[in-house]
Amino acid sequence: MSVREEFDDWATSGRDRGMEERHWQTAKHALARIPVEPGDTVLDLGCGSGYAGRALRDTKGAGRIYGLDGSPEMAHNAASYTDDGQVSYVVGDFGSLPFAADTIDHVWSMEAFYYAADPHETLAEIARVLRPGGTFYCAVNYYEENVHSHQWQEKISIEMTRWDREQYRDAFRAAGLHVAEQDTIPDREITIPAETEFPTENWETREEMVERYREFGTLLTVGVAP
Numbered sequence: 211m212s213v214r215e216e217f218d219d220w221a222t223s224g225r226d227r228g229m230e231e232r233h234w235q236t237a238k239h240a241l242a243r244i245p246v247e248p249g250d251t252v253l254d255l256g257c258g259s260g261y262a263g264r265a266l267r268d269t270k271g272a273g274r275i276y277g278l279d280g281s282p283e284m285a286h287n288a289a290s291y292t293d294d295g296q297v298s299y300v301v302g303d304f305g306s307l308p309f310a311a312d313t314i315d316h317v318w319s320m321e322a323f324y325y326a327a328d329p330h331e332t333l334a335e336i337a338r339v340l341r342p343g344g345t346f347y348c349a350v351n352y353y354e355e356n357v358h359s360h361q362w363q364e365k366i367s368i369e370m371t372r373w374d375r376e377q378y379r380d381a382f383r384a385a386g387l388h389v390a391e392q393d394t395i396p397d398r399e400i401t402i403p404a405e406t407e408f409p410t411e412n413w414e415t416r417e418e419m420v421e422r423y424r425e426f427g428t429l430l431t432v433g434v435a436p
């Protein structure tokens with residue numbers, strides 16, 4: 211299945227909003243850290259429902275938001291959630307970003323980067339479109355140290371890249387980005403049932419669920435264009 215087929219399916223069945231709800235719990239903390247100045251141009255890679263760009267317009271006065279997604283249905287849904295003329299959703303692929311060099315102030319991506327067919331090529335593209343001093347905030351829940359995410363690959367036919375923290379830093383640097391920060395953001399909001407309710411549909415033990423959300427959380431790597 212292609213990115214388009216897989217995620218068009220998700221979008222038409224309403225999973226774009228479900229992802230937004232789940233991802234927001236850690237994404238909002240990462241979004242708050244992006245040094246967006248009023249008027250800045252922001253690109254959201256793999257935007258899904260497009261919530262992140264809209265939040266940056268509302269909270270930081272970002273000037274122009276582009277949400278890029280490989281799924282036309284995702285882009286269509288995202289566009290239907292706003293009538294803000296400064297926010298656009300485009301269909302495209304991470305391997306070839308439809309923007310001129312040095313035109314984007316900040317790139318954001320939540321739970322999407324690891325679907326890139328060639329993540330090194332995607333990083334090179336991000337480095338190309340960023341203005342000097344621009345940032346790439348890359349947030350992922352699927353990464354090597356998060357052992358509870360490893361089985362996700364079995365549930366999807368698109369090949370996913372599972373890097374560890376160091377591999378993210380090395381790849382950013384190889385693409386010419388400085389690594390300004392790397393951190394994990396715990397999800398403190400998800401409800402973790404009482405011990406007596408385990409096993410649940412998704413979790414064998416309470417300890418595993420606590421580890422996944424409260425300890426591992428979302429891996430955030432921040433790159434800065436020289």
Ligand SMILES: C[S@@+](CC[C@H](N)C(=O)[O-])C[C@H]1O[C@@H](n2cnc3c(N)ncnc32)[C@H](O)[C@@H]1O
Binds near residue numbers: 217302303305322326
């Ligand atoms: C798991 S969803 C995350 C969506 C959103 N960022 C969020 O936090 O809810 C991943 C998104 O990335 C998009 N995507 C995956 N691979 C892509 C690629 N190579 N090029 C463009 N978009 C891609 C998918 O279509 C999907 O909408």
